[in-house]
Amino acid sequence: MKRLLLACALVLAAPAFADETDYAALRADLVDEVRVYAGYAGDEPFSDAVLEVVGSVERHKFVPPGQVRYAYENRPLPIGHGQTISQPYIVALMTDLLVPDEDDVVLEVGTGSGYQAAVLAGLVDHVYSIEIVEALATSAGERLQRLGYDNVTTKLGDGYYGWEEHAPFDSIIVTAAASHVPPPLIEQLKPGGRMVIPVGGRFMTQLLLLLEKGDDGEIVTRQIGAVRFVPLTGEH
Amino acid sequence: MRRLLLATLLVSAAAIGYEILLMRVLSIVQWHHFAYMIISLALLGYGASGTFIAVLRGRLEKNFETAFAASALLFSVAMVACFIVAQRVPFNALEIVWDRGQFLNLTVIYLVFFVPFFFAACCIGLAFTCRGEDAGRIYFFDLFGAGLGAVLIIALLFVVSPQTALVLLVLLPLAGSVLVTTMLGSRLRLGIAQLAWLALLALGVPQAHLELHISEYKGLSQALQVIDSRLLEQSSSPLGYIAVVDSPTVPIRHAPGLSFGTRHIPPEQLAVFTDGDGMSAITRYGGDPAAVAYLGDLTAALPFQLLEGPAVLILGAGTGSDVLLALYHGASRVDAVELNPQMTKLVSQTFADFAGHIYEDDRVTVHTDEARGFVARSRGGYDLIQIGLLDSFGASGAGVQALNESYIYTVEALRKYLDDLDTGGLLAITRWIKMPPRDSVKLIATAIEALRQSGVSTPGRRIAMIRSWNTSTLLVKNGEFTSTEIEHIREFSRTRSFDTAYLPGMQPAEANRFNRFAEPYIYEAAIALLGDSAGEFFERYKFHVEPATDNRPYFFHFFRWRTLPEVMALRKAGGAGLIEWGYLVLVATLAQAAILGLVLILLPLSLVRHDWPAGTGRDFGFYFLLLGLAFLFVEMAFIQKFILFLSNPLYSVAVVLSGFLLFAGLGSASSERFAERVPWPGVSPVVVAVAAIAALALVYVMVLPVVFARFIGLGDAAKIVLSLALIAPLAFFMGMPFPVGLRRLSAIAPGFVPWAWGINGFASVVSAVLATLLAIEFGFNAVILLALLLYALAAWDESVSRSR
Secondary structure, three states, rough: OOHHHHHHHHHHHHHHHHHHHHHHHHHHHHHHHHHHHHHHOOOOOHHHHHHHHHOOOOOOHHHOHHHHHHHOOOOOEEOOOOOEEOHHHHHHHHHHOOOOOOOOOOEEEOOOOOEEEEEEHHHOOOEEEEEEEHHHHHHHHHHHHHHOOEEEEEEEEEOOOOOHHHHHHEEEHHHHOOOOOOOHHHHHHEEEEEEEEEEEEOOEEEEEEEEEEOOOOEEEEEEEEEOOOOOOOOOO | OOOHHHHHHHHHHHHHHHHHHHHHHHHHOOOHHHHHHHHHHHHHHHHHHHHHHOOOOOOOHHHHHHHHHHHHHHHHHHHHHHHHHHHOOOOOOOOOOOOOOOOOOOOHHHHHHHHHHHHHHHHHHHHHHHHHHHHHHHHHHHHHHHHHHHHHHHHHHHHOHHHHHHHHHHHHHHHHHHHHHHHOOOHHHHHHHHHHHHHHHHHOOHHHHHHOOOOOOOOOOOOHHOOOOOOEEEEEOOOOEEEEEOOOOOOOOOOOOOOOOOOOOOEEEEEEEEEHHHHHHHEEHHHHHHHHHHHHEEHHHOHHHHHOEEEEEEEEOOOOOOHHHHHHHOEEEEEEEEEEHHHHHHHHHHHOOOOOHHHHHHOOOEOOOOOHOOOOOOOEEEEEEEEEEOOHHHHHOOOOHHHHHOOOOOHHHHHHHHEEEEHHHHHEEEEEEOOOHHHHHHHHOOOOOHHOOOOOOOOOHOOEEOOOOOOEEEEEEOOOOHHHHHHHHHHHHHOOOEEEEEOOOOOHHHHOOEEOOOOOOHHHHHOOOHHOHHHHHHEEEEOOOOEEEEEEOOOOOOOOOOHHHHHHHHHHHHOOOOOOOHHHHHHHHHHHHHHHHHHHHHHHOOOOOOOOOOHHHHHHHHHHHHHHHHHHHHHHHHEEEEEEEEEEEEEEHHHHHHHHHHHHHHHHHHHHHHHHHHOOOOHHHHHHHHHHHHHHHHHHHHHHHHHHHHOOOOOHEEEEEEEEHHHHHHHHHOOOOOHHHHHHHHHHHHHHHHHHHHHHHHHHHHHHHHHHHHHHOOOOOHHHHHHHHHHHHHHHHHHHHHHO
């Protein structure tokens, strides 16, 4: 009888153990996939530090219960309120484009699920994140706190004017689409700083806008799109 | 019998009304290309009902009135029930690339909406089958009702919301059901059901569940998620559902293409959404130009650097942004053309104080008109014709508009704009930039083609394009750019961190300074297009960037099959945005229509006993298949062609559809007498009818552009009458081959009649979608010519089978 009870307990507990093990393995697979695609946006591979963090942040804890089984697929997922959690590849790429440093202070406009902030938190000194949808701001703030991301500060509000009291920032990431780059954000970017903005629909990032502020304050942007995708045939 | 005819009319009117209503509703809650799904759905319902009646004919004939009344009642209930159910299917069109389960959701929606059309078609089919002796009159009431329904729903949508229109439509088949029930002896159970349904409607029970669930990924839904945002105003008409949103805590700041270097922030704005998407903004203006100084830092401000106090024509005035832009830059006169009066009313009345009464400015005249129609009537004399951003980046970027015909950006349109400009005048068109560029390249190609067709040998000296990171503004000059003007463009761009994408005589290094692409794509494209290698360039470019024409007005169609495997492979590496998925949804709809057509129409027919002579299938099956394909090809091509003339897609659908229904009905009713009076012995009436169709259609292909150009300036009523007059003779003859064939078949092999209906219905289902795909690829004229070939084949087939 004891053996039977033990067997039952093991069977019941198995999914929980399997869960943990599986997620780690799935994350490792995901990182492998993301690494393969790194060259898509240029010749440089992603930095090991970025991939390491993508491999450690538990994405399944940032998606709604119904989406957990897809959490480690390399695709965007709906998180409610008309918002999505970005495709892991795009998160890795955006993070890599910021060239994060452990002393950096980063501003994020558009907290969403908090996943991007969590990835950045593993690489920089502090992340300030602003969200305009109340429900998301609340849930992401609580989630980040619960998961121990102490170096992320979130708030509900308008990201257009940045976060004056913590400015200037080493880099800024704008995860919500905008018709133009808010001038106050450019002002709050340090000389030599970088800003990344994904452009396109919720499930289809068209391109990433990388804005670099020179030491003299001059702004240059690069459209990071499908580098491997040459629009003319015969020019590969 | 009179009651049955009236009931037929009511059911038929409701079916067409419901079809058009669903097209409108799906444009609001999802996106416009699902309209094609609805057309094929309605036809599928008709096809499947034919099969259903054929299979159960004996039983249904015995209880004809009961079956008719029950079907009409079920149609009435299903109109509402399926509307409610379909909106609860968690279909997300945007996720189709990632999640194959979305195809399943789409299929469920397809099947749900099939139900009401099936019941409607059962009523009509039952009347034909069981009261065949009165087929002529039934056919006329059916078609007349359909025409009436199309007109009725459009009129209704001008005065009530889509939901209210639905509730009113529901009453039509219910009334039809009651009418036929009164022909019965025993009517208790049906009567109770009808009363119960009426009571539910009177109590407003279904109405409580009719709210529109707009996709949460559309702009309006997203804006309403923002803290403290609120819906200020909404209105609906066949031209669109307009919603105005205010967001005091996180202000709306819509300024596409605003320079990085600007020190000016847009003032308070209200967001305006059309059909839940395509955001534009009404900007607060108190008369102080300094408050809207950001307008000088947009790419769209470029033409004003070259013109002093210009007379401006704005095509697509929308919420008045371009009017404000022109006034800010000291325009001497502004003609603002906007198709949708609801939009104009927002700026001129509802939010006139907010917008600073710009439409009351002495210099401004607002015209409620369609761009091409206005330009056709215009006497010209403009220094600047401005076409701003009429759509949102989200819609543009995802290829959502791939199937939207747009007569604003065609070669013929650009030629006309240039004609309307004074010497030295400018045409300015602003578009979103995609990566790799698509719109911008196609726009340059279109401008070059328009200039060449106008006899300009050096188009490269008359075009200039600048770009920010997300917008490009193209200038086409009526004359060559002077070196001073070129310097002005350079200076304007440099001081605002814009790049000169193309300028006459520029160096490649200038093209990629501030907003860097991997390569200076637009410049390279312009050079290729201006040289001798344009054809080769179009062939090599991985997107479709050949100029749009009036015959093929799909400016937003960039899809190429050969690019699909590559972009699908790059999907997981951030390349999903390269997929022009609007087109793929149409292909998926075609596949669905074909499969479900086979399953619901042709498969059940195999259950019917085969009691016809050998060779019947060969003699007649092919004939009815060809007719089904050909009829819809012509009808769909004409709907598209008449959009240009009637200036509105919905008018075109209503007029062309009712015209074809009515006159084909008359042709069908006259077909017997026509067949008897063919003066050439031994010549089949089908051959004569097809010859007439071919002659008329070929004349139309050649003459319609001239007729449209000559009469596009007429008022709506006159244009509708003229359209009907043009459609009448063609539709009249197109109505003949089917009944002539059916009569011959009834005499030889009556058992095959349901197959004839089924095969014809199946061909119609497929043809409705296929016609659009073919038009996108080859143009409307090709679709019409193909239809004529199919008609000729049908006539030949019929002659051969007659001679056997």
